[in-house]
Amino acid sequence: MNYLVAVLSDRMQAEAAYSALEKENFPINKVAILGKGYKTADEYGLLDPNEEARKNVRLMAFWLIPFGFAAGFTFSLITNLSTFAWAGEIGNHLIGGLLGAFSGAMGSFFVGGGVGLAFGSGDALPYRNRLNAGKYLIVIKASEGFIRQATTILRRFNPESLQGYVDSSMT
Template sequence: MNYLVAVLSDRIQAESAYCALEKEGLPMENVAILGRGYLSADEYGLIDPKEEAGKLAKLMSSWLIPFGFVAGYVFSLSTGLNTFAWAGELGNHLIGGLLGAIAGAMGSFFVGGGVGLVLGGGDALPYRNRLNAGKYLVVVRGSEALTKQATRILRQFDPENIQGYADPAGNAL
């Protein structure tokens, strides 16, 4: 599945582009306008970077927290540290494991969440920002020939940006 996304400055320009695509005989079920009064980014299926960051952080925590516990326990066991005399030998090892698990949770939150926020959205974040700024997106979904035809038509409207994407999995942007 191929996608073509054109960023247009106002509603009139987006509607004119939509009408031009319709006049050229493009299947209108493959054309969408995103913006105020039309589909939102969530309704169309643009990836939310915050949601992706949360998923990545949860995925990382599922293995970092247990790994951190084991690493903290083994570190305490191998060094023989007696940091908390009141806890005894086993208590010190368990506290070391607990501190390692906390470090694993922090790692999954900061690395998984931070990296996921920066990289998880791909081009979706700039498109969301443009929608928030009052711009409109005209999205054409279909074969390569269809998106090439749409590109030729949409260039007439002097879009701020026009970008094509090939999605082999058939997912939304």
């Protein structure tokens, strides 16, 4: 399935573009308008990249923190390191486990998407920002032929942005 996202500056322009698609006998059930008075990004299913990153970090942490603790504890046990003399033998192994768990937490943050959470990433965020700024999106989900037809129609309205996407999860 292919997507086409057009960013239009105001409601009148978005409605005119929608009407133009309708006049050209474009299947309207494949078109959605996002913006004030229409669907929201959440209603349409436009993923919030921050929420996805949080979910990935939690999932990774679920596995990496306990594994890191076990690996750190085992490493300390095998090497018999006495890094902290005041902690004793068991204390050194527990500290090794805690350091391993901390490493697992760092891994879940960096690999799970925490960097994107901290610094922003993905295409959904700019679209959400444009919706928050009062712009309107026309999103079309259709086959490649319909996307080409819609692109031709929407270009007449000089959208701020016209971006096509291919859903790779369908292949």
